[in-house]
Amino acid sequence: MSELEKSITMLFRRKGKDSLTEQEFVSSASFDLRWFSPKDAQKLLDLSLSGGHLKRRNGHVIPTFDLSHIDVPLDYKPSRQVLEAARKSVDLFSEIVDRIVRTKAVPKREVVSKVNKKQEMLGIDVEPAALLVASDYGLQVDNTFIERAETEILSRDLSLR
Secondary structure, eight states, X not given: OOHHHXXXXXXXXXXXXXXXXXXXXXXXXXXXXXXXXXXXXXXXXHHHHHTTSXXXXXTEEEESSOGGGOOXXXXXXXXXXXXXXXXXXXXXXXXXXXXXXXXXXXXXXXXXXXXXXXXHHHTOOHHHHHHHHHHHTTOOOOHHHHHHHHHHHHHHHHHTO
């Protein structure tokens, strides 16, 4: 479980809801819990959406993972590095998605949706899910992407220990 997932879990548990408006998410992370400035809380939301941890539904955001499986201490506060770690992951994710969109002329929304479904179905990180979708589209997945995904996932896992 990543620090980003812990942060998302804490925000939803604190509100006691299964879905939040984007404003509730940002306000809770910035004003209620005082984790981040409003600008950084918005970045947390954006990174959570683009990284596949949250999805939009009927004007609300909902987690794409089961919150009940995440243990979060009551005094939990994410480090500033959660934004940087999520940003790195999103950068690789975005690069893979952009490559699919560019070479296969598929709408970005469709690609991201397929990645989210693959990630949820297999219970894997967003990077390998994106690589699998790229392969589904017939793209050659080179070792550079695989090595970057592996490095990113291992660095996240090691930072949790």
